[in-house]
Amino acid sequence: MKNRFKRVLAGIVTFAVLGVTAAVPAFAADKTDTGTGSITGNVTINGSISPLTISVTHPINVAYAISPDAQSFTAPDIKVTNNTKVAVIATVESLKAASGGSLTFTDVDPSAKAWRSLNLSDSKKYIALGIAAKGNSGWNSGYSTSTHWAVNDSPLQIGTLNPNISGALSLTADYGLAFDGAYTANHQLVFQFQFA
Amino acid sequence: MTTEKINENKGKKDDKKQKRKWPYILAILLLLLLLLLLLLRSCGNQHPCPNPPPSSSVPSSSAPSLDDTGSAEPGSGSTPSRQEILSRLQKQEVTVTDKVSAQASFSSGAKGSTGTWELENPSSNGVIMQCEILLDGETVAKSVPIYPGQHSDGLTLSRPVSSGSYSVTAAIKYYNKTTKAYLGMADYKIHLSVS
Numbered sequence: 263m264k265n266r267f268k269r270v271l272a273g274i275v276t277f278a279v280l281g282v283t284a285a286v287p288a289f290a291a292d293k294t295d296t297g298t299g300s301i302t303g304n305v306t307i308n309g310s311i312s313p314l315t316i317s318v319t320h321p322i323n324v325a326y327a328i329s330p331d332a333q334s335f336t337a338p339d340i341k342v343t344n345n346t347k348v349a350v351i352a353t354v355e356s357l358k359a360a361s362g363g364s365l366t367f368t369d370v371d372p373s374a375k376a377w378r379s380l381n382l383s384d385s386k387k388y389i390a391l392g393i394a395a396k397g398n399s400g401w402n403s404g405y406s407t408s409t410h411w412a413v414n415d416s417p418l419q420i421g422t423l424n425p426n427i428s429g430a431l432s433l434t435a436d437y438g439l440a441f442d443g444a445y446t447a448n449h450q451l452v453f454q455f456q457f458a
Numbered sequence: 459m460t461t462e463k464i465n466e467n468k469g470k471k472d473d474k475k476q477k478r479k480w481p482y483i484l485a486i487l488l489l490l491l492l493l494l495l496l497l498l499r500s501c502g503n504q505h506p507c508p509n510p511p512p513s514s515s516v517p518s519s520s521a522p523s524l525d526d527t528g529s530a531e532p533g534s535g536s537t538p539s540r541q542e543i544l545s546r547l548q549k550q551e552v553t554v555t556d557k558v559s560a561q562a563s564f565s566s567g568a569k570g571s572t573g574t575w576e577l578e579n580p581s582s583n584g585v586i587m588q589c590e591i592l593l594d595g596e597t598v599a600k601s602v603p604i605y606p607g608q609h610s611d612g613l614t615l616s617r618p619v620s621s622g623s624y625s626v627t628a629a630i631k632y633y634n635k636t637t638k639a640y641l642g643m644a645d646y647k648i649h650l651s652v653s
Contacts, residue, residue, distance in 0.1 A: 313561035313649070315576070322554055322585070322632045322642035325547040329537070336543045338551065345555065355645055454627075456647035457560065 317345035318352075318455045326391075330439040337433040339396060342453070344423040349402070349458035352429065353419045356452045357393055357412040363446035367391075369412035372436040385438025391449055392434045395420045399430035409434060412449060422458045554583045557609075558628055558646045562591060562599070567619040567652040572612055573599070575648075577630070581607035585641060586633040591650065593619065593626045598650075606635070624650040 326337035372390035405421025557578035564573035
């Protein structure tokens with residue numbers, strides 16, 4: 263009877279030791295520093311860092327209207343919101359005339375034409391479309407005040423937006439007036455965003 | 459003597475006859491002239507002249523009369539205000555929110571190896587997203603199409619990339635949810651890590 267009790271006890275102890283060893287594996291990596299007097303123990307701390315998510319809210323198409331009688335160009339502001347936890351830089355990578363409308367304009371420099379004297383054919387052919395940051399709209403100081411004209415190929419860094427801040431851009435244009443009907447025209451605007 | 463008288467009478471009769479004929483000749487000539495004028499006029503109407511006057515300046519046979527039915531609007535025509543135009547344009551605008559992980563990682567640079575990279579298309583977006591990772595202007599990986607309310611966390615290398623760390627462009631293209639037509643694109647500068 264005593265022997266049987268001893269065997270059962272030994273089995274329980276063995277299982278308990280094995281269970282503790284399996285459940286706490288970190289203990290196995292522990293190092294015991296021994297010595298006399300002052301003992302130095304080195305501890306390594308491992309960190310893992312995940313990449314941040316860049317999040318920006320922006321329009322993917324922009325509409326404008328030309329009213330030749332009123333000699334006016336109307337376009338809503340282009341709002342860009344930084345939802346990232348850190349500041350981001352916004353760049354206008356390209357602004358180009360695109361097909362898909364009833365007219366496909368050719369982008370030219372604003373000084374290239376005498377806009378108010380353009381005839382019917384040239385009015386339907388040429389436009390000088392530009393985009394620029396709107397002042398006092400959320401851009402950090404140092405933002406670009408220059409206009410990016412569609413005829414230019416080089417990107418224009420607009421400026422930096424702090425987290426949860428919106429900045430605005432506005433379109434500007436020079437155009438002819440001789441339109442003999444209602445037309446539509448498209449331009450493609452591509453932004454680039456990156457951490458500041 | 460008698461013969462002379464007879465001859466004289468004959469001459470007088472001939473003169474009278476001649477005088478009687480003249481009005482007829484004149485009448486015939488006038489008739490012919492009238493016919494000619496009528497002919498010329500009808501010819502002018504049917505066949506264009508070498509230098510026709512503008513149609514608006516051609517006098518019609520009768521003066522135009524006003525069709526005085528219906529009524530026009532009073533005052534000058536109304537043009538939409540700047541605010542109305544802006545409101546119409548704003549309705550056409552499509553805005554999206556992108557959620558892009560700042561790093562794409564691959565454990566191997568071999569073609570076909572899979573890596574991790576998160577791109578989310580929030581349900582508030584009304585467009586389909588598809589992203590390409592461009593290294594030096596060339597596509598090295600392309601995501602699956604991501605519909606609103608979906609995300610992608612994996613990518614496959616479409617071409618071999620040497621191990622290293624690169625600054626690459628994640629180009630997101632947007633497509634119409636219904637027609638699948640291309641709408642626009644935006645670029646993000648991210649980090650590519652290949653072990």
